[in-house]
Amino acid sequence: MCGSPETILNLDIQIPNQTRYLGLIGNIAETIAREIDARDMDRETLAYNLNLVVTEAVTNAIQHGSPSEDRDSVRILLSYEDNDLCVRVFDHGRGFDLASVCVPNVEELCERGRGLFFIRALMDTVEYRKTECGNVLEMKKRLL
Amino acid sequence: MKVLTEERGGKTILTLKEERLDAHNSGELKDRILKLFEDGCRDAVVDLRTVQFIDSSGLGALLSGHKNAVQRSARFALAGLQPRVRSMFELTRLQRVFEIYSGVQEALSE
Numbered sequence: 013m014c015g016s017p018e019t020i021l022n023l024d025i026q027i028p029n030q031t032r033y034l035g036l037i038g039n040i041a042e043t044i045a046r047e048i049d050a051r052d053m054d055r056e057t058l059a060y061n062l063n064l065v066v067t068e069a070v071t072n073a074i075q076h077g078s079p080s081e082d083r084d085s086v087r088i089l090l091s092y093e094d095n096d097l098c099v100r101v102f103d104h105g106r107g108f109d110l111a112s113v114c115v116p117n118v119e120e121l122c123e124r125g126r127g128l129f130f131i132r133a134l135m136d137t138v139e140y141r142k143t144e145c146g147n148v149l150e151m152k153k154r155l156l
Numbered sequence: 157m158k159v160l161t162e163e164r165g166g167k168t169i170l171t172l173k174e175e176r177l178d179a180h181n182s183g184e185l186k187d188r189i190l191k192l193f194e195d196g197c198r199d200a201v202v203d204l205r206t207v208q209f210i211d212s213s214g215l216g217a218l219l220s221g222h223k224n225a226v227q228r229s230a231r232f233a234l235a236g237l238q239p240r241v242r243s244m245f246e247l248t249r250l251q252r253v254f255e256i257y258s259g260v261q262e263a264l265s266e
Contacts, residue, residue: 031178031179032180034176034178034179034180035176035178035180038176038178038209056240057240060209060240063209064209064211064244067178067179067209067211068211068212071178071179071211071213074179075179118248118249118250118253121219121222121253122219123216123217123219123220123223124213124216125212126212126215126216127211127212127213129212129248130211130212130244130247133247
């Protein structure tokens with residue numbers, strides 16, 4: 013991928029809501045990132061970061077988002093267009109208030125709560141909202 | 157999860173044989189470390205040199221090990237962190253919490 017303004021990529025992936033597929037989806041995210049020519053970030057850093065963001069978001073959807081057995085998969089949309097990278101992860105749970113998720117305090121040594129911290133730290137914008145297709149965690153990053 | 161456990165000079169070395177530490181295997185690692193301390197271990201070193209990827213649940217499992225060690229006045233050290241794994245500790249400032257060594261030998265000589 014040349015990183016030109018015409019570059020358009022859209023991937024629509026559905027995986028079973030099982031953590032054993034985290035490695036697979038993480039590897040797909042890395043492969044995509046290595047194809048992107050971002051001038052302000054080396055490809056391996058972008059690959060790791062996208063792997064992490066997708067892994068955290070999908071883990072969140074698996075663990076908190078699918079209470080009913082007929083919703084036994086997680087949908088991930090990955091797109092890259094005009095230097096904008098966008099990841100959307102859908103879940104069918106009760107949802108949560110993104111604003112109420114605090115930054116973990118290193119002094120308290122909490123074992124949980126760093127997933128959204130990573131996502132916020134590595135992406136430019138993070139939104140969580142209800143849609144007709146379920147709840148969606150939308151994460152965007154502009155790559156220059 | 158593939159983990160090798162080895163005793164050396166009264167110290168226990170847990171060598172992870174996984175490239176990823178995520179929500180799929182971090183629960184098992186947490187349990188393995190807890191059992192180690194419950195069985196009387198006083199000095200543990202986790203060798204992470206094969207781990208190329210760690211997420212928040214992986215950090216959580218190691219943090220659990222650290223807290224278990226502190227509760228028992230035992231030692232819990234990490235060794236062989238790959239650069240990108242180390243950067244996750246730095247992003248969360250957890251490098252200030254853990255004893256981190258470049259390799260197992262360095263950790264054992266302390």
